[in-house]
Amino acid sequence: MKQLLEKHFGKFWLALVYGFLYIPLFFMIVFGFNSTRQDAKFTGFSLRWYEALMRDNRIVDGFFVSLKVAAVTGVLSAILATFAAFVLVRYRRFLGRTVFSGMVNAPLVMPEVIIGLSLLLLAVGSQNAFGWPDRGLLTIIAGHTLLGMAYGMVVIQSRLLEMDRSIEEAAMDLGARPHQVFFLITLPNIFQAILAAFLLAFTLSFDDVVIAEFLSGPGVNTLPQVIFGYARRGINPTIYAAATLLILTVTLVIVSYAIWVARATRKREREIQAATRAEMAALSTP
C-alpha cells in the first residue's frame, strides 16, 4: 500500500513537473503557427509568422552575428578550457595555483551583470589608452569566452580526472615523446569532453543577453539582444516562430550528440571486450 502510493505519487509528480517544463515550449510552437496575433485562441494554421521572420532583417542579421560570436566563443572556450583543466588536474604545484583555480571558477558564481560591467570598463579603459578595441564582436566574444571557458573547464576536468593515466605511461615507456603522448593518447581520450565543452560554450553564447547588452556597440546586436528588445515591447508571434526553429535545432543537435556518445561508449566497450578475449585466447594457447 505504502509502495503503491509512492509509485503513483511519483508518476504523478514527474508528469506534473515535466508538464511545467514543457508547457511554454509547446505553447510557443503552437502559437507560432497561429493565423492571428491572438495569445490564447488558435484561430487557424498559417505560416505567416515564419514568413515575417525571414523578412525581418534585424532578426536575420542578429542570427548571423550570434552565429559568428558563438562559433568563435565555442572554439576559444574549448581550447582555453582544455588548457585550464590540464593545468588544474596535472600540475599540482605551481606558483599562483590558488589564484588560478579561483579565477577559473569565479565566473561560474559571478552574476552576469558584474561580468558584463567589469569587461565594459576594461574595454573603455583600453579604448582610451590604445584606441582599441571598439565595442562589438570582439568584446562580446571575450565576455562569452570567459563564461564558456569556466563551464567547459568543469566538463573537461572531470573527464581528465577519470582518465586512466597508465596508458600515457605505457606510451612513454614505449618511447613516445611528450607531445606525441598528448596528441595521440590524451587528446583522443578527452575529445568527447572537449566537444561537450564546445557545445556548452556555443549554446551559452547563443543564449546570452546580459553580457552582450553590456559589451555590444552600436549596430552590432546578437539575436538574443534583438529578441530581448522585441520581448520587452509585448507579444509577437514572430518570436514564437524563431523559438520553434531554435527548439528544433537544439533538440536535433542534443539528441544526435547523445546518440553519438552512447554509440562511442558501446564501441569502446566492445573493443575492450574483444581485446580481453584475444588476450585470454593468447594466454590459453601454450
Added chain:
Amino acid sequence: MALSSLPIPGKRFVIGVPYTWLFVFFLLPFLILTYISFVDMGSDISPFKPIWDPVSGVLHIKYENYLSIFRTEEGAPWFQTLYVEAYVRSIWYALVTAVLCLLIGYPFSYFIARSAPSVRPALLLMVMLPFWTSFLLRVYAWKGLLAEQGVINRAMMAVGIIDEPIRMLYTDISMLVGMTYVYLPFMVLPLYATLVKMDFRLLEAAYDLGTTPFKAFWLVTVPLSKAGVIAGFMLVFIPCVGEFVIPSLLGGPENLMIGRVVWDEMFTANDWPKATALAVTMIALIIVPLAIYYHYAAEEK
C-alpha cells in the same frame, strides 16, 4: 616513474595561456571595477576622476559612493533607500525561488533516482532539453501564458475557477514563476546526483526497524542528500540575486532588482562610481553565503 614527474612539454606555456587570459579578462576588469567604485564622479566627457591628483600629489579615495547607497531623504531610516530595497528584494526573490525549486525539485529528483536505471538517462535528457533551448525565449513564453488575455487566464475562466482574468503578469507571481521555471534544472541536477548514489536499502532497513515512511525519509534520505540540497540551493540562489532578464520581462516597476539598478546607474544616470560601488556591494553579498557553503563543503570532506 612518479606521476608528477612526467615530463610534459612547455609547462610554462600550458599554464601561461589560460593564466594570461584570466588575468586580462577577469582579474584586471575586476580591479578596474573596484578602483572606479572608490573615485569621484567625473564631469563632462570623462565619467570618473583619477584617484591620484598629479598636481598636488594627493590620493582621493572616496567612500562616498558606498555611503550614498544608504543615504536617504530627510527622516527616513537608512534601509529605506532605493538601493537597499533593491538588494533586499533581490535576496528575497532569490530565497523564495530557491525554496520553490527545492519543494518542486526534491520529490522530482527523488523519483527519477528511484526509477528504473534504463529510463533514467532519458528522464534526465528531458530535464536538460528545455535547459538547452534559449533561456530568453522560455521566459518570453511565460509572458503569453500569464497575460490577462493569456492561456492560463482563459483556461481557468473556461473551467470556472475564476470569473474574471487575474492580473498575473508584471507581479510577484510572474516573477517567481519565471525564476522557478528557469532555475529548476539547477536544483534538480545536483539533487539527482546525490540521490542516485544513495543506498535505498538503508530505507528498507529503517522500515524493518519499524519507522514510519515519513520518519524514515526525514532521518535517512534527507541527511544523506544534504550535500545536493545545499549545492542546488546555491546554484539557484546566487544567479537569482543578479537576475536581469526575468525582472525586465516579467516584473513590474515594483519588482526592481539590483541587476537592473546597476544597469540604470551605469547607462541612464551615467554615474559610473555609483554603479561600480553597487556592483562591488552585490559581490560582497554573494560571497557571504558562498563562503558558508565552501566552509561546509570542506567540512564534509
